[in-house]
Amino acid sequence: MKKEKTREFMVEEQGELLGFLLDRLSNRSRNSVKGIMTRGQVSVNGQAVTKHNHPLRPGDRVTIHFGMVSAGKKLNGLQILHEDDDIIVINKEAGLLSIATAKERDLTAYKQLMDHVRSQNARNRIFIVHRLDRDTSGVMMFAKNEKAKRLLQSAWQEAVLERTYIALVAGRVEQTKGTMTSWLKETKTYIMVSSKRPGSGQKAVTHYSVLKSNRAFSLLEVHLETGRKNQIRVHMQDLGHPIVGDKKYGSKKNVIGRLGLHAQVLAFKHPITGKHLRFETTIPDKFLQLFG
CATH class of the missing domain: 3.30.2350.10 (Pseudouridine synthase)
Structure with a gap:
């Protein structure tokens, strides 16, 4: 992912860094400008500076790194x-x-x-x-x-452009792609239950595809169309292939010492700038080790 732009200014008069920035970034509050400095986003002549009273001299180059x-x-x-x-x-x-x-x-x-x-x-x-x-x-x-x-x-549904999960589930999932649709509601014991009857809870839609599989496990890429509590966990149980380590929703054993669910990708429209941002993480090694 590309970093956001930088802004560069040349110093013409002697002074202190904070005052210089407040003048140049007049659309931002004093606290916002201080935060930019504290987080190391400001450099003078190529060196990061966090001191508010750092002295500036004519000819100095001040760079602000956003993002x-x-x-x-x-x-x-x-x-x-x-x-x-x-x-x-x-x-x-x-x-x-x-x-x-x-x-x-x-x-x-x-x-x-x-x-x-x-x-x-x-x-x-x-x-x-x-x-x-x-x-x-x-x-x-x-x-x-x-x-x-x-x-x-x-406007969460409109703001989020992509939500991708990786699910390690029990058994071989024979259908390489599929969609699970049901209506979910929570019991008094805080367990989400799934029903095929429309209107019997919140509608939940989960799309999945198989990345890897063997006799014992399958690795799935999962896309959420809706974002309900425990949605993927319940839908994998409905599929007959509960998430590894998910005792609450049907898993019988835990060979990786954790829940086999990982939020791999989140892409969204920045709420203030409108810029599209996308963050992707690697699949946990413990998931991949089961496939040789």
Whole structure:
């Protein structure tokens, strides 16, 4: 994926970096400009500078790098793939909660990312846009302000251009391509149940194709047409090939020590800039090792 553009300015008068940037980026708030500096997006004569009072002299070249400002930064159980003023995109490991529960409040993706953005500015926040199950790995996005959150949540189906999952399931799936359609609803014991009767829950549509298979397992590429809770997990159970390690939905054994579900691709229209962004992660090695 291409990085967003850079902007370059030549210094004509002596002064300090923050004041220079506030003048050149007059359409942005003071906090936004400070955030750009803190995240290492500003360089002077080719060297990254984060000090607000860094002295500037005539002839200095100031460059602002927009886009993937924290790409590659690793926290506990996640890696930041992209960060800008409005969103953060991460690659979450299996086992890490997206948000807090009654039993776990500290070690979550949400809490760690909140600490991350507040290390740049104490007023910064992040907002939940969608979730991945604790034992599902892969690409996940958070908003960094109310406007981005509102725009994404109010038009999620229109904003998301592609959501691709990789599912490791039990047994050989004979049909190389297929579509699962049913209506899902949640029981009092928090299990999603599937029905073929229209209107008996939320309509859920899942498309799949077989990437690899052997007698014991199949590796599927899965595309969501709708995004219901546990949708892929329930539909794989309906297919007769539950996801490996998914005891809740029919799996009898766990040969990889985790749930066999990975959010591989998330592509969407940026809620503020309108730019199309696409993030793709590699298939977990544990999935591939079962196919030699």
